[in-house]
Amino acid sequence: MAEIIIKAGKERSLMRRHPWIFAGSVERVAGRTKPGDTVDVINPRGELIGRAAFSPASQIRARMWTFDTEQSIDHAFFKRKAAESVARRARHPALSAQDGVRLIHGESDGLPGVIADRYGKVVVLQLTSAGAEKWRDAIVAGLVQATGCDAVYERSDSDVRGREGLEPRVGVLHGELPADLSIDENGIRMLVDVVGGHKTGFYLDQRDNRLLTRQLASARSVLNCFCYTGGFSLQALAGGATSVLSIDSSAPALTTAQRNVELNPQLDATRAQWWEADVFEALRTLRTEGRKFDLIVLDPPKFAPSASHADRAARAYKDINLHGFRLLNPGGILMTYSCSGGIGQELFQSIVAGAAVDAGVDARIIHRLAAAPDHPIGLAVPEGEYLKGLACQVG
Template sequence: MSAKIYLNIGREKSLKRKHPWVFSKAINKVKGKPLSGETVDVLDAKGNWLACGAYSEQSQIRVRIWSFDQNQTIDRNFFLQKLKDAQLRRDYFIAQGQLTGYRLIAGESDFLPGVTIDIYDNIIVCQLLSAGADYQRYVLVDCLKELYPDHYIYERSDVDVRKKEGLALVTGWLTEPAPSPEVVINEHGIKILVNVETGHKTGFYLDQRIARLTAGSYAKNKDVLNCFSYTGTFSLHCAANGAKSVTNVDVSQTALTLSEQNLALNGLQDANVSHVKEDVFKLLRQYKEQGKRFDMIILDPPKFVDSKAALTRACRGYKDINMIAMELLNPGGLLLTFSCSGLLDAGLFQKVVADAALDANKTCHIVERTQQAHDHPISSNYPEGFYLKGLVCQIS
């Protein structure tokens, strides 16, 4: 029989709106002794059943909801159906973009809290970030084996957030190892080399797929500066769409080497694409001193905000790079600027860019917005699922 979590009076409101989290301060008492990750029932102060979810004694998010249906059993069939439903929701977008790399499960937004599952051709990468996800590891793997029998499965649960759940960091193959951790995926006709063992996140930034298409659509005949370029995938779309030149900048030589391989993979090795191993903040200032100018600049930095306490400092960082980038653009040039920091909301991000324009003494017109790709959905019951924001700005 499941342990029971009783909430304080009035703390059931978010669950009635189908939000999938129960915080520790909302709990009045725990009846039973649930193990970390075990499924528990959540009841209001009067004892009315509200939901069932995975218990995590060490996390501030004490319960992550699996289901709001009292007749639902959290078993293998439950997870199998969630995976099938998620695949079905993505099939149209996969066909539309000729995708062989996509996100199958985006955690709470796909009603599997703490679970991230990405598919890279014939390799599936799982990232299990909560106690409940970790507890259900082998059930999930078994379901994936049934649905994708020809795929290898690798785990990338190497994210620090697991420590908040009392979990160790884990990586490794959950099936027999693939012949190579490197795999080639396709997005909208562009081929991309991904290493699932060493690449960022689960191997690659699948969420920026729409932004890469957008960058390509603006790139013809432009001199493009691609900052925080990683493996150069923005530059692939720009070069393929007729950019006059592209300069990729990243601090990682490994990433830049992969960028060169990606160019060759797409027959773009003779395109005018150069690579600079340098800190972006430092290089932007050097370019400003040298009087260099570009027609288009892409700013896709790593997450600057990992806690609310770091928000002010992060805003300064975003403002700084956007201001200098605006100063490096030719009149009428385009700035494609992004933030993947979920704690920095879209309104504040736009304000930071506006402040950067004021300090740079530039006029900034926002001509387009982008967000995370279709396979990173935002559930209406879980607005926290919206994290990736992009602005296309014309600067004069």
């Protein structure tokens, strides 16, 4: 097996069990390697630290599979890791009854570059690292064995694959997809487009926050921005909102959102309005019209994929939150989110606080919001805490 020898002083993060080895931390590579190959990781004293997947095209030159020096990286390893991840979710009382669950969450489950989401009897797999790519067959076999699913569909089409020197890959890996796929999320039926939808087809990380929206929406007028297929909107309707205005720039997403309302006849569809528009422009239009709302949800796409984009992203977050605060009635609640890895929790709160000051409102945090528990954060990998949010009440 080839070896990666770590530079002196660069092994500290590995000693804390952080799984990434950056190119600048590598003294040299001994032996012949191909992308995705398993390599021994050797500290500056010549001692074995563990085993990693090699990725010559990426600035993250290797990702640790294990810190157990006795552990072999083979088909059995991936089947066991998949089974352990699935079992952890099955034991969680808030997840065991859900139709839609993230089964594997990358580094947090000890499988860097592997994302697996279950929607009913379909598992959607996303592989974003060279090591995960190499072990695709073992990972699929492990998921099929652990879940008994009818189908596995690959959605390895995220931009991050390009940094690993990998081409996009999509398609059925096991079984056959149903014509229509839907899940029940806390009593609401939602369609999931695993082929053409965002990410793996749905935003499972916001499940708990959608339920909180439902609990807060009673007798309130609601504005849902960047609504996608209406997850927050339908939960607000279920919670007794007097009206829900939902805005998104995607006509297909809004069409699916309206189909979702039809799937839930217990909801009052007359209270829902759908608006295809650029959210930034729509917020200004609503302000000009003098509209006001009791509950506003701002769940934008990723404005800052990395720290280098943080300044531009901060301006965008400031803009939408400023207008959000200005559109709230006294006592109203702003539920605002960032899924940008380049924007940390402290910076995000500072941006929202600045927006409240500029809007001329007094606001207080009543809830700190994060991803659902099937999206765990490894203590050694704080970068995994990508989704952060605040529920702020004004007046």
